Amino acid sequence: MTKEDPEKTYSSSGDVGGSHGLPGDNVPSDEDTASAAESVTAPVKDSTMRRIWHWKPSTTRYDPDNPPEFTVWLNILFALSGAFTVATLYYNQAILFKIADTFDVSFERASTVATLMQAGYATGLLFICPLGDLFRRRPFILGLVAFTATLWLVLCLTTSFTTFQAISYLCGVTTVTPQLMLPLVGDLAPPQRRASSLAIVVSGMAMGMMIARLLSGIVANYTDWRNIYWFGLGTQYLIVLLLFFFMPDYPSKNPEGLNYFKMMYSVFYLLLTEPLLLQASIITYLNSAIFTSYWTTLSFLLSQPPYGYSSIVIGLFGLIGIVIIFLAPVYSRLILDKVVPLASAVVGLLIELAGVIVGTFLGTHNVAGPVLQAVAIDIGAQFCNIALRSSIYTLRTDARNRINTGYMLLSFCGQLTGTAVGNRLFALGGWRFSGGCSIAFVGLALIIAFVRGPRETGWFGWGGGGWRLRRDDMPIKKQEQEPPSEQALEELGGDGGVVGREEKR
Numbered sequence: 001m002t003k004e005d006p007e008k009t010y011s012s013s014g015d016v017g018g019s020h021g022l023p024g025d026n027v028p029s030d031e032d033t034a035s036a037a038e039s040v041t042a043p044v045k046d047s048t049m050r051r052i053w054h055w056k057p058s059t060t061r062y063d064p065d066n067p068p069e070f071t072v073w074l075n076i077l078f079a080l081s082g083a084f085t086v087a088t089l090y091y092n093q094a095i096l097f098k099i100a101d102t103f104d105v106s107f108e109r110a111s112t113v114a115t116l117m118q119a120g121y122a123t124g125l126l127f128i129c130p131l132g133d134l135f136r137r138r139p140f141i142l143g144l145v146a147f148t149a150t151l152w153l154v155l156c157l158t159t160s161f162t163t164f165q166a167i168s169y170l171c172g173v174t175t176v177t178p179q180l181m182l183p184l185v186g187d188l189a190p191p192q193r194r195a196s197s198l199a200i201v202v203s204g205m206a207m208g209m210m211i212a213r214l215l216s217g218i219v220a221n222y223t224d225w226r227n228i229y230w231f232g233l234g235t236q237y238l239i240v241l242l243l244f245f246f247m248p249d250y251p252s253k254n255p256e257g258l259n260y261f262k263m264m265y266s267v268f269y270l271l272l273t274e275p276l277l278l279q280a281s282i283i284t285y286l287n288s289a290i291f292t293s294y295w296t297t298l299s300f301l302l303s304q305p306p307y308g309y310s311s312i313v314i315g316l317f318g319l320i321g322i323v324i325i326f327l328a329p330v331y332s333r334l335i336l337d338k339v340v341p342l343a344s345a346v347v348g349l350l351i352e353l354a355g356v357i358v359g360t361f362l363g364t365h366n367v368a369g370p371v372l373q374a375v376a377i378d379i380g381a382q383f384c385n386i387a388l389r390s391s392i393y394t395l396r397t398d399a400r401n402r403i404n405t406g407y408m409l410l411s412f413c414g415q416l417t418g419t420a421v422g423n424r425l426f427a428l429g430g431w432r433f434s435g436g437c438s439i440a441f442v443g444l445a446l447i448i449a450f451v452r453g454p455r456e457t458g459w460f461g462w463g464g465g466g467w468r469l470r471r472d473d474m475p476i477k478k479q480e481q482e483p484p485s486e487q488a489l490e491e492l493g494g495d496g497g498v499v500g501r502e503e504k505r
Helices: 006-010 030-041 048-054 072-087 096-103 112-127 129-133 137-157 161-174 177-188 191-222 226-246 260-273 275-303 311-336 341-362 368-392 397-429 431-450 486-492 497-504
Strands: none
Touching: 072 137, 072 177, 072 191, 072 226, 096 112, 096 161, 112 129, 112 161, 112 260, 112 397, 129 137, 129 177, 129 260, 129 397, 137 161, 137 177, 137 226, 177 191, 177 368, 177 397, 191 226, 191 311, 191 368, 260 275, 260 397, 275 311, 275 341, 275 368, 275 397, 275 431, 311 368, 341 368, 341 431, 368 397, 397 431
């Protein structure tokens, strides 16, 4: 007993040197070193469940002397996790009428399932995501995914619609792991790869959203709709296993610990005191409003003359998004990784502006208008989103989850605004009314982008280097060093100083 390693006595998590556990862990402070003898004779006894949960493969344990490298395969794992996790939010949207038949409720009541799940997601964004700055990300993410999967089993089995509604909301609350992974990518990816690494994860999330709607409709058309929920259960447990064996452990960003309520307050404090974060959040608010306004009113346009398309044909428009899924990582690697993020965001907004103008004025006459608009706003919104995320993750490294929370809150508010305003304006004046509002939103976003330059530290202006496109944190190519001149050697000493002495050696 006296020869036991004190570190192994303290913790069963496999952490070394300075890593910190979840609140409540019995990890000794530096002041407790003097009482190490007592610690050895009376070691802290962790529960069996706790030892099992904190056990991790040796390849995933954090070593401060050799931190884990952020590889392409780890990037793909995060993208895959984001895809299958985000998909759970959208499985229900294409099968609400089947859910209504099974539970013998009206279509209106069945639609509350989708609403409750989205409301739960918003709740999780606000109250759970900031905790990523407090807890170690590996056990926190694993716990959320495992808990969601266990709750999901109830959705597969319950015969009570009220229970189905309540569990849908709770699953939405805990389905926020992709929003924890994005700041983690911002932490781990080197600056010259940050945008492309984020693009891979964001594209995975977009693919999950698209596949969920498409796959659920196909499965429910030929089999029982609950089979897609069983599929969702299996994929979530698969993600738990993959993350358990391959996701490295990382220490807490705030090892000294933070009060939860102070953390929540700091989300809004950061929004109001960080000019870059507020600028990016307002732009993403307007971007989200444009995006949801289009997709909300599109079905109204295409179901009316001169088109009169069926719901199946209208649903195929969602496949247009597959273009951006493969384009975004390539564009990010070639362009976004090399230029200042704000310049990339402006390019995205200009693409959106062109698409919205064409779609608004051509959409009532030719289907090419809505198609071009869908492509443009998908590409523009993703380019802009990835660029803005890349920029805000250069701010406080100890607060990236709270920064992401503030950013996503305004994005979610933009979605609500776009849905409400788009529907209202379409009811008042049709497609061109809602499209005109989207044009105004893009114009306002461009104004917000130009009032503050990419290197400005204050609220307004273009200080710090103006609009020079090249990123300041790009690695400089090593140039061949010229041999020192004779004059330089003489200044160092008669025999060449240090250089001469080294040569003699």
